[in-house]
Amino acid sequence: MxxxxxxxxxxxxxxxxxxxxxxxxxxxxxxxxxxxxxxxxxxxxxxxxxxxxxxxxxxxxxxxxxxxxxxxxxxxxxxxxxxxxxxxxxxxxxxxxxAYQMDEVVISTPFNKLQSENAIKVVSLKLNEIENGGSTNLTEAISSIPGIDMIAKGTGVAKPVIRGLSGTNVLMLNNGIKMENFQFSENHPFIVDEFGVDHIEVIKGPASLLYGSDAVGGVINVIRERPALENEITGDFNTQYHSNTDGITLNAGVKGNSNQINWGIRTGYKSHADYEDGNGNYIPNTRFQEKSLKANIGLRKSFGIFNLYYDFNRPQLGMSVGNVKTLEKSRNLDFWYQDLTSHLISSRNTLFFNDYKFDVNLSYQLNNRKLQTDNNTPAFEMVDMDLNTFAYEVKTHFPSTEKTEYIIGLQGSNKTNRNNEAPNHVIPDTDVNDISVFGLLQHSFAEKLKTQVGLRYDYRIISSEKETNKPAIDNDYGNISGSIGATYPLTDDFLVRANLASAYRTPNIAELTQNGYHGARFEIGNPDLDTQRSYEGDLSFHYHSKYIMLDVSGFYNRINDYIYIAPTGENLDNGDIIYQYSQTDSKLYGGELIVNITPIEWLNINTTYSYLIGKEDSGNYLPYIPHNKFRFDVKLQKEKIGLLHSPYFKIGGLLAQDQDNPSIYETETDGYFLINAGVGTELKIGKEMVNISIQANNILNETYIDHLSTLKGMNYNNIGRNIVATIKIPISVK
Structure with a gap:
């Protein structure tokens, strides 16, 4: 080689x-x-x-x-x-x-078109929205997008939910690389942070055509910051303080770019104590901390572009479970915490050959997951697992015309899970091998009608070793995914987008084999699970003028053999409930509404509403379906006031309606109303523009529980008032 x-x-x-x-x-x-x-x-x-x-x-x-x-x-x-x-x-x-920046270039689709030219709708969240939003983690920041929510165990452990689907139904990409870090459980967050990020792109709905199995619910792509401009060396230092958790966030980076070589390095640190709810009660063992390092180097030659990236993350996440009783608020991690380590090495390259372009991408991930438990409880033992993943991708961009572009590609990966000396094997030693081929065509008819069609075939082999309480697995799965969509501007201001897609997901190794305690819950897998198949239709309308932007999206997602975990109605001898994986035919449907009004240059009013229903064919409601939510923000911003550059003030709120459609294994959850506010500006100090902001979330210190909180069963409330101060200092070296 x-x-x-x-x-x-x-x-x-x-x-x-x-x-x-x-x-x-x-x-x-x-x-x-x-x-x-x-x-x-x-x-x-x-x-x-x-x-x-x-x-x-x-x-x-x-x-x-x-x-x-x-x-x-x-x-x-x-x-x-x-x-x-x-x-x-x-x-x-x-x-x-x-006034509206809706037409950005989309990175998560193969042709890098403007948003208005994509048959697949992609929503973007910019870095300044993440930094100034006052979130304690990346997933919380993403959940501000309509149709996106999170299953959370406090402020440190959070998993994204896209239109009611989560876990291995949702794909998280780090700079285009599929994250593999034991994401089969709501207690296992994706190991990626917001440091060194340019923006985040979200595809809502089946995206398996582009990314393979596990993308039936959608894709979240964390896009790395761009290189420095040519012949420049720049840097920045960022710090943030969270009042509720005594949280400290630090990150700093420097990057440079010559005519042919670009490089960058960034490091980050987070430390949060247990959070307090609206009553002033601290929630035990919700503390967490994380260290990270990112580095990259790139080479531009006349025949190709070559980039090498390295990402290191070391989060340590407290687990608030029923038998953990801490005496005081603290940030020390002594027991019942996840100790996670992630290394990601990736090479992303483009070769030019006349009018052909070849993308050749390779990556290797090394993940270790340890769970330090309460050693005084014999039923729980420490977990120590390694998950290593090698992945490759080759895409050929054929010579394009003004109207037509097309791509064919090959993707594959090899995943190995190995248990170390710890006696508790949540999942057995396993090998998973994937290979897939796909093709995608985009064509414009009569200049305005832009269509996109694609087809993909995936083949997966899962094999695991037999253990005392787990059967050996030797399964292979092969299936086809496809999509067809179009965009059409009825006028210069009015755009219609439609898409039909079918995708599938194979059961993961946890769903097939589990038989024992996972965290504080006894779970049983099901080796007879079938492949889950999704059929979704999306329709959206976008209108904008000088003063108003309106975006309406609707979807219907039919899922055959939907895989979920639920109580069996049986108990262990100690009284603990037994949970087991099952399947049922289901459907999810709903939509999102966005209204953005700028009546005058310095005033912006933004409102969103997301609506979702998830039901089994039997008529029962699906679990983990979020509240229907209404958000609003009013922002006043001037170009300059005295020494203040781009000063702003904003106030907004979140109204979550009652979730009175729980599954048969859940209880209803009351709605809640939160008020948030923020102020910020840029100050010119020397040659640099220093960004300063203060964000106050849940100003009224509302006491509430979100339906997707996994702490609900212990009657632990969500976080109370949190005031976040942020300072960002850019540094121009050259």
Whole structure:
């Protein structure tokens, strides 16, 4: 393999292309130059900005067909495609004013189109929204998106829910890499944080066509921060304090970019004590802490782009379970906590060959999960498991025309779970092998109607060793996923999007084999589980004008053989309830509404509503279906007031309706109403713009329990008032 790589590397160097240049000017509709417009080529991870004349220049560009994006706050984003017929290309932009930034370039779809050109709707959450939202973890920040919720065990352990589906129905990507870290349980969070993130993209609904089995509910893609602009070295230092948990968050990073090489490094730290509810009672053992390190290096050559990334995360998460009684609020982790370690090494590369592009991506994940329990309780023993995953992906982008683009790809992975010396094996030693092929076509009819169709075949082999209380598994699964969708602008301001998709999910090893205590619950797997199949239709309408934006989405998701865990009605000798995995035909349906109004330049009013019903064919309701929720925010922001740059004040609220449709294994949950507020600004200190903000969540200190809280059974309330102070200091080194 090493020799082959060297031969290919030398071969591509011998077949090198001339270096090209793209330059031009960017003006507004009054023919005035725009200063500081970001000009970026996503495929190359390469960008610059315009000078005082609106001029930009990108050198050392490979001889390939590329998409160049011009982005400027307050203006509509534009994307232009360039193909080199000569070494120097002049590319000019005329940007139109636009209050709403809905038309960003989407990274999570293969063609990197603007949002308005995608048949699959993708919702984006930007870094400043995450930083200024006052969340204690990344999943909590994502749950501000309509249709997204979280199953949480306090403030440290949280799993995303997309339109009622969670666990291995939802895929989490870290910079395009599928996360593999024992995500089969609501108590096992995805090991990824918000440090060094540019933005997050969410696909709601079946996305198995793009990412394979386990994406029947949707995909959350955490997009890494962009490299520094050419010939720059920049850095930043960020700190945050949470009043409720005495929480401290720190992260700092530096990155640089020359003509051919870009690099970056970032480190982070979190530490939170037990949180307090609205009554002032602390919730025992909800403390947590985390350390992280990220590094990357990239090389741009005329024949290709090569990037190497490393991510390290070490979260230690307190587990609030019924038999844990701590005497005082603390951040010390002594017992009943998860000790998790994650290493992710990935190589993401693009090779150019005339009008063809080849994406060649490799990754290796090393995950260790330990559970330190109460040693005085013989029924529970420490857990110590390793999960190692090697994954590969090759995608071929064929020569495209103005109307047609198409891709074929090959993906695969090998996962090995091994138990170490700890006696408690939650799941047995297991090997999982995946391989898949797929194709995707996007075509425009009559310029306006953009269609997308794709087909995928996946094959999976699961094999595990027999244990005293667990059967051996030797199963193989093969199935097809497909989707077809279209977008059509009825007018320049009114867009219609529709999509039909069918995806499937194989049962995971925990669902097939478990037979014993998992955390504080006794769980039994089912080796006879069938493949779960989803059929979903989505329809959305988007309208925007100078003063208003309206977005309405509806969906219906039919799931055959839906896999879930529920009480059996039987008990162990000690009285503990026995839970077992089962299947049933089910359906989930609902939608989301977004209304954004800007009646005057400095005032913005945003409201959202999400509605969801999940039912079995028998008429019973499904478990873990969130409250229907209404959110509103009113934000006042000026460009400048005295020494304050972009100062803002916002106030908003969350109204969760009564969840009076519980499953037969749940109880009803009362609704609740939370009020939040925030203030922030930028201050120019020297040459840098320092960002300062204060966010107050649950200002009225409401006492409530969310329906998806796994602490509900112990009558532990959710977090009370939390005031979060954030300071972000940028540093320009060169």
């Amino acid at each position: 090493k020799k082959l790589f060297v031969i290919l590397f030398i071969g591509f160097n011998l077949y090198s292309y001339g270096q090209n240049k793209i330059s031009g000017t960017i003006l507004n509709t009054k023919n005035e130059p725009l200063i500081g417009v970001e000009v970026y080529i996503e495929k190359l991870k390469k960008g610059t900005s315009t000078n005082e004349l609106g001029y930009f220049e990108l050198k050392n560009v490979p001889n390939a067909t590329l998409k160049v994006t011009a982005h400027y706050i307050g203006y509509k984003t534009q994307v232009k495609t360039v193909s080199f017929t000569k070494p120097d290309i002049e590319l000019n932009f005329l940007l139109k004013e636009m």
